[in-house]
Amino acid sequence: MTRTRLDVLVHELRSPVAALLAISEVYADADYSTRLRLVELACTAGASLERLLTDVTEATLRLTRLDLGRIxxxxxxxxxxxxxxxxxxxxxxxxxxxxxxxxxxxxxxxxLIGNAIGHxxxxxxVTVTATRRGGSCLVSVIDEGEGVLPEDLERIFEPGVRATSARSGTGLGLAVVREIAREHGGEVEVESRPDWGATFRLVLPAASVAS
Known part of the structure; x- marks a missing residue:
């Protein structure tokens, strides 16, 4: 496994691990119905960990019809x-x-959500919305951060590129988002200007009735 791939793996493990830690902290004081929901969320985080650790060498897709808004x-x-x-x-x-x-x-x-929180x-x-646009399904993530300079709007999707040094980070998260979007025949969009925050959109083709 190359150094770059190891860096990506370490970066991507953070979200499911953080989710499991957060769930463990609130579980003891939760009521029964909340605990059931927390178990569901923990199972999702566990599945993400398993997938990341077993699918390190090659990113394969396991396609099914699913609800992007629910995710x-x-x-x-x-x-x-x-x-x-x-x-x-x-x-x-x-x-x-x-x-x-x-x-x-x-x-x-x-x-995308972690990036918005961090900035x-x-x-x-952080505001999240899921909507339709023509034949596409969109999830928009809107932050209240420092925004992105016009000259950096495309560069921020390159591995290792960070728009600011004011916050810690590896510059890998948005590159991973773009890779996943394009593997699904979609794209990730960004709208921003300095001091006005940023809006990132995951755009995927809507599934046809026959698919």
Missing amino acids: ALDACETATLGGSSIVVAPETDTALTVLGDATRLRQALDN SPAGAT
Whole structure:
């Protein structure tokens, strides 16, 4: 395994590990129904860990029809367990059917949400929405951070490139998101300007009725 691949693996293990730690911290004081939900979230994090550790050499897709909006809501719910302020926009659609790999798409959304949290000031809110646009399904993640310079809007998706040195990071998360999006026939978009935050969108083709 090359050094680059090892760096990516270490980076991607952080989200499911953080999720399991957050779940363990709140589990003891949770009521019965909440505990059932926490177990579901823990199982998802465990599946992500297993997939990352066994699929290191080659990123393969396990495609099924799935609800992208539901995956986005699960990612938001897990992020809030760690104390982050995540708002799911009212127009969020939980019936966005795509042909995709649930674990890989969750990986991409965890990275987008984690990136937004990391670039937002303390006490700020990250907003997530899932909608349709023509024949595409979109998940938008909006932060209240420092924004991205115009000349960096494309570079930030390159492995190892970071738009700022003010915060810690490896510069790998957005590169992974783009890779996953393109493997699904989609793309990741960004809109930003300095001091106005940033909006990142995971854009995937909607599944046809016959697929």
